[in-house]
Amino acid sequence: DSGVTQTPKHLITATGQRVTLRCSPRSGDLSVYWYQQSLDQGLQFLIHYYNGEERAKGNILERFSAQQFPDLHSELNLSSLELGDSALYFCASSFRTSYNEQFFGPGTRLTVL
Amino acid sequence: GIQVEQSPPDLILQEGANSTLRCNFSDSVNNLQWFHQNPWGQLINLFYIPSGTKQNGRLSATTVATERYSLLYISSSQTTDSGVYFCAAGANQAGTALIFGKGTTLSVSS
Numbered sequence: 179d180s181g182v183t184q185t186p187k188h189l190i191t192a193t194g195q196r197v198t199l200r201c202s203p204r205s206g207d208l209s210v211y212w213y214q215q216s217l218d219q220g221l222q223f224l225i226h227y228y229n230g231e232e233r234a235k236g237n238i239l240e241r242f243s244a245q246q247f248p249d250l251h252s253e254l255n256l257s258s259l260e261l262g263d264s265a266l267y268f269c270a271s272s273f274r275t276s277y278n279e280q281f282f283g284p285g286t287r288l289t290v291l
Numbered sequence: 292g293i294q295v296e297q298s299p300p301d302l303i304l305q306e307g308a309n310s311t312l313r314c315n316f317s318d319s320v321n322n323l324q325w326f327h328q329n330p331w332g333q334l335i336n337l338f339y340i341p342s343g344t345k346q347n348g349r350l351s352a353t354t355v356a357t358e359r360y361s362l363l364y365i366s367s368s369q370t371t372d373s374g375v376y377f378c379a380a381g382a383n384q385a386g387t388a389l390i391f392g393k394g395t396t397l398s399v400s401s
Contacts (some may be wrong), residue, residue: 180336221377223388234387242364270389277312277321280341280389285332289366 181205182283184269190289194216196257199286203250203271209233210252211272211280212244216265228254228274293318293382297392304399306370312363312395314378322381323354324387325363329374336378337363368399 181204188210191197203210211225213238221288223236227246238244241259266285272278292319304310316323325337338345338352340361345352349368354361365372375396379389 195333209387213389220393221379221391223390226387236388269333271326275387277323279322279336281336282334285334 180272180281180283182281183270184267184283184286186286187284188287188289190291191259192258192291193261195259196255197259197288199254199256199267199269199288200287201252201254201269201271201283203252203269204281206270207273207281208250208251209272209274209278209280210246211270212238212252213252213267213268213270213282215285216262221268224254256288261290264288264290270288293320293380293390295378295390297376297395299395300393302395302397302399306369306399308368309364309366310368310397312365312376312378312397314361314363314380314392316359316361316378316380316382318359318382320356320359320380320382321391322379323356323361324379324389325352325361326377327372327374327378327387328377328394334377336371362375365397368397370399370401371382373397373399 183202224238226234269283270280327335342356375394379391
């Protein structure tokens with residue numbers, strides 16, 4: 179158990195819908211990262227938040243957004259869902275920066291029908 | 292940006308065999324991690340090793356930062372070692388992201 183929690187574990191929804199994925203970092207960690215794992219793209223970095231502020235963006239679509247709340251939990255919002263958004267979404271946390279070891283949550287498996 | 296390449300892509304072993312997985316990266320790194328993704332999809336941290344050598348039971352890892360590669364050694368493999376092994380690197384040019392390789396799929400049979 180990495181100490182990073184993600185909910186829900188599985189999510190099945192239809193095209194055009196909007197979903198919210200939730201992540202709680204390890205106790206004491208200030209950074210939260212979101213990654214997407216798909217069969218064709220592999221594991222890709224989406225976005226990084228540090229202590230409530232956005233620090234870096236990767237290959238995140240405009241239909242996707244995220245935020246980190248004062249209690250340091252984070253949410254990833256995916257809207258206008260397409261079939262191609264079906265993937266495993268991971269949240270990771272680290273103490274401060276990317277120099278520190280990142281620990282991954284169990285992931286949320288999203289299926290868009 | 293930084294490129295991370297892993298080899299071999301696939302590895303099939305008998306229980307008890309030893310193996311070496313390689314990770315090459317194209318630039319200097321400030322973070323290098325090895326993960327095992329189990330059949331349930333969970334990413335398990337194996338090593339945080341931007342440089343040097345570490346050992347944890349039957350697993351060990353070495354990163355030679357100046358030559359831009361890292362090696363993961365698995366000794367006396369067990370069926371529970373099966374899964375996908377990922378190397379991921381962090382570098383200043385990549386911002387704060389971990390850049391993942393495509394992974395090595397290991398199958399250990401009894």
